Amino acid sequence: MSESGVEGKITVSPGGEHDPTGAAGTGGTHLTPSAVSPGGLAARHGSDMFGAANGSDTTGFGGLVEKPVAKLSTPKPYGGWFDEATDALEAAWPGFADNVLRVVVDRGELTVYVKPAAVLEIARVLRDEPNLRFELLSSVSGVDYPADDARLHAVYHFTSLTYRRRLRVEAAVTFEDPHLPSVCSVYPTADFQEREAWDMFGIVFDGHPALTRILMPDDWDGHPQRKDYPLGGIPVEYKGASIPPPDERRSYS
Amino acid sequence: MSAYTPERETTEGTVYTVTGGDWDAVVAGAGDDQRMVVNMGPQHPSTHGVLRLVLELEGETVTSARTVIGYLHTGIEKNMEYRNWTQGVTFVTRMDYLAPIFNETAYCLAVEKLLGIEVPERATTIRVLCMEINRIASHLVWLATGGMELGALTAMTNGFRERELCLDVLETITGLRMNHAYIRPGGVSQDLPPGAVEKVRELLETLEERVPIVDQLLTGQPIWQQRLQDVAYLDVQGCLALGVTGPILRSAGLAWDLRKTQPYCGYENYDFEVPTATTADGWGRFQVRVAEMKESMKIVEQALDRLQPGPVMIEDKKIGWPAQLALGSDGMGQSLDHVKKIMGTSMEALIHHFKLVTEGFRVPAGQVYVPIESPRGELGVHAVSDGGTRPFRVHVREPSFVNLQSASAMCEGSLIADAIAAVASIDPVMGGVDR
Numbered sequence: 300m301s302e303s304g305v306e307g308k309i310t311v312s313p314g315g316e317h318d319p320t321g322a323a324g325t326g327g328t329h330l331t332p333s334a335v336s337p338g339g340l341a342a343r344h345g346s347d348m349f350g351a352a353n354g355s356d357t358t359g360f361g362g363l364v365e366k367p368v369a370k371l372s373t374p375k376p377y378g379g380w381f382d383e384a385t386d387a388l389e390a391a392w393p394g395f396a397d398n399v400l401r402v403v404v405d406r407g408e409l410t411v412y413v414k415p416a417a418v419l420e421i422a423r424v425l426r427d428e429p430n431l432r433f434e435l436l437s438s439v440s441g442v443d444y445p446a447d448d449a450r451l452h453a454v455y456h457f458t459s460l461t462y463r464r465r466l467r468v469e470a471a472v473t474f475e476d477p478h479l480p481s482v483c484s485v486y487p488t489a490d491f492q493e494r495e496a497w498d499m500f501g502i503v504f505d506g507h508p509a510l511t512r513i514l515m516p517d518d519w520d521g522h523p524q525r526k527d528y529p530l531g532g533i534p535v536e537y538k539g540a541s542i543p544p545p546d547e548r549r550s551y552s
Numbered sequence: 553m554s555a556y557t558p559e560r561e562t563t564e565g566t567v568y569t570v571t572g573g574d575w576d577a578v579v580a581g582a583g584d585d586q587r588m589v590v591n592m593g594p595q596h597p598s599t600h601g602v603l604r605l606v607l608e609l610e611g612e613t614v615t616s617a618r619t620v621i622g623y624l625h626t627g628i629e630k631n632m633e634y635r636n637w638t639q640g641v642t643f644v645t646r647m648d649y650l651a652p653i654f655n656e657t658a659y660c661l662a663v664e665k666l667l668g669i670e671v672p673e674r675a676t677t678i679r680v681l682c683m684e685i686n687r688i689a690s691h692l693v694w695l696a697t698g699g700m701e702l703g704a705l706t707a708m709t710n711g712f713r714e715r716e717l718c719l720d721v722l723e724t725i726t727g728l729r730m731n732h733a734y735i736r737p738g739g740v741s742q743d744l745p746p747g748a749v750e751k752v753r754e755l756l757e758t759l760e761e762r763v764p765i766v767d768q769l770l771t772g773q774p775i776w777q778q779r780l781q782d783v784a785y786l787d788v789q790g791c792l793a794l795g796v797t798g799p800i801l802r803s804a805g806l807a808w809d810l811r812k813t814q815p816y817c818g819y820e821n822y823d824f825e826v827p828t829a830t831t832a833d834g835w836g837r838f839q840v841r842v843a844e845m846k847e848s849m850k851i852v853e854q855a856l857d858r859l860q861p862g863p864v865m866i867e868d869k870k871i872g873w874p875a876q877l878a879l880g881s882d883g884m885g886q887s888l889d890h891v892k893k894i895m896g897t898s899m900e901a902l903i904h905h906f907k908l909v910t911e912g913f914r915v916p917a918g919q920v921y922v923p924i925e926s927p928r929g930e931l932g933v934h935a936v937s938d939g940g941t942r943p944f945r946v947h948v949r950e951p952s953f954v955n956l957q958s959a960s961a962m963c964e965g966s967l968i969a970d971a972i973a974a975v976a977s978i979d980p981v982m983g984g985v986d987r
Contacts, residue, residue: 405918405919406665406666406668406918406920408919408920408921410919434792435792435795435797436795437795437921437923437930437932437949438921438932438934438947438949440934440947440949441947442919442936442944442945442947443945454919454934454947456921456932456934456949458923458930460792460806460808460813463813463814465814465921465923467919467921486793486795487793487794487795487957488793488794488795488796488954488957490957491953491954491956491957492953492954495953499629512622513621513622514621514622514625514986514987515622515625516622523627523630524629524630524945530627530630530631530633530634545631545634545635546634548634550942551911551912551940551941
């Protein structure tokens with residue numbers, strides 16, 4: 300999917316990328332070949348009304364192609380406290396212009412997309428700046444967006460107890476170079492959570508005191524929550540019929 | 553050296569593996585080096601489930617404590633990506649198995665935020681009602697297991713007895729003692745059955761009698777006091793650095809309760825207090841949790857008064873499942889009127905119902921993070937949709953998982969007996985920790 304979205308501008312890639320064979324029914328690929336852009340804006344192909352895109356759908360809706368929406372950032376003003384907080388961040392952090400890729404306000408939540416190398420810096424500013432005071436790092440997790448080049452996203456949810464605000468910071472890395480600085484030195488709570496993101500997605504947090512697997516066994520191969528890692532399972536027989544494992548069942552997405 | 557304690561030389565020194573009771577041989581063999589690494593768990597009655605603690609001891613003092621988890625990992629988050637949004641409820645309810653209603657509510661609030669829908673007033677009130685009953689039940693289990701771990705067995709028998717009463721009521725409402733899958737995107741799966749309100753009122757009466765017994769039994773009890781006071785200390789700074797929320801944070805004096813600070817489900821309309829303590833130790837956590845049970849009872853009572861007749865599932869037929877259920881001949885909930893309509897009168901309605909149940913509804917693309925106050929702290933659901941009928945990714949920020957990191961800070965430097973009290977005061981539920 301096109302990575303060429305220019306900030307603040309909607310670009311539409313040609314609908315010809317639609318792959319009518321790749322969606323449903325084939326084992327292990329419940330994902331449509333559509334892209335989820337990290338701005339929470341999807342580029343989807345086909346079948347938005349009903350059924351599969353692979354021709355087995357007889358409703359007549361299966362061939363519809365929805366034009367993908369590129370990644371875009373929300374134009375200022377964002378509304379509410381979002382402007383105040385982003386302005387404070389910009390004022391307190393000299394690296395803002397270089398490192399912030401875009402800012403998205405969606406469903407009343409503020410997301411700041413930054414370059415991977417800047418994660419530690421922004422975390423420190425968010426915690427220490429008196430106008431921001433995000434004292435608590437609520438959550439660190441990963442998301443795998445197969446359609447992106449930098450498909451592994453580390454997602455941080457910060458909470459300010461002083462101002463009762465929440466903010467999301469997201470940084471994307473590639474499979475080949477899945478390195479991010481660890482924020483453990485600023486938020487010790489990231490310890491377990493970064494280990495989980497490493498375990499499940501293979502995101503490497505440089506500077507983490509002991510980046511080892513946490514939920515899977517130590518000798519496990521692979522990172523189970525990546526989208527190309529199969530769910531596994533066996534067919535189940537019930538009253539003479541065989542029900543395939545969940546990742547081989549018909550998918551409608 | 554006895555056969556019970558085979559020893560082997562490593563670069564770290566002599567390692568003894570204790571498999572049987574010949575303690576004298578171990579001590580004699582250890583010589584002057586008093587440092588000992590003890591593996592506690594994962595199968596140990598004092599570790600609150602399948603938690604493994606690796607303790608480094610000098611004499612009876614814990615010099616280093618590390619938690620090893622993952623024994624209950626079932627891949628719930630991954631599994632949810634292969635089921636539709638409604639089926640996800642059945643998975644999340646099994647995470648923190650002592651607070652299933654909270655898992656369901658947090659997940660459903662996230663899905664509803666993605667969809668941009670409002671659930672009916674009555675459904676929200678029922679959610680609050682169930683959550684607070686569940687909070688009482690969860691705190692009672694904490695009291696029961698925590699008491700047992702510290703040797704107060706009467707606390708266990710009493711705690712589990714009262715908890716069973718709470719579960720009876722939840723069973724009346726949802727059909728199941730645990731793993732309810734009752735809260736659904738768009739509302740709840742069915743309305744309160746006849747007699748449920750009276751049963752809840754009965755429960756409140758019983759609890760109003762029985763919860764104070766906890767006070768009478770334990771609060772003035774010198775052994776209980778000595779086991780908890782000044783044990784497992786963690787102040788506000790330590791809590792925030794380690795991401796600890798819930799009763800542990802409140803026991804350190806910070807009244808951070810999401811029901812008050814960032815209200816959801818209409819909690820701003822209920823009259824209740826946020827109990828805090830200032831001791832920042834196990835004793836404070838005990839007091840906070842007992843006080844919270846009393847506050848929850850107040851909320852349940854108000855929720856009962858607020859219950860107005862009305863729908864319990866969103867009216868939008870593209871999302872809401874039929875919620876007027878009756879018991880079918882197969883023992884499952886059936887909406888008989890609905891079945892009659894779709895089977896007897898309208899082919900389109902039948903197709904629509906079939907599509908809605910097998911395929912599910914589509915959720916507009918985007919991501920949300922919804923935190924709620926579970927009995928153990930901030931339970932957050934980060935849900936990502938790609939616009940399909942299945943979750944693209946659901947991450948649950950489990951308070952048990954995050955809070956467990958504080959075990960090292962609480963245990964190190966204390967006696968090994970206090971390590972048990974520390975883990976008990978954190979109240980980790982391994983189903984939530986490992987997911």
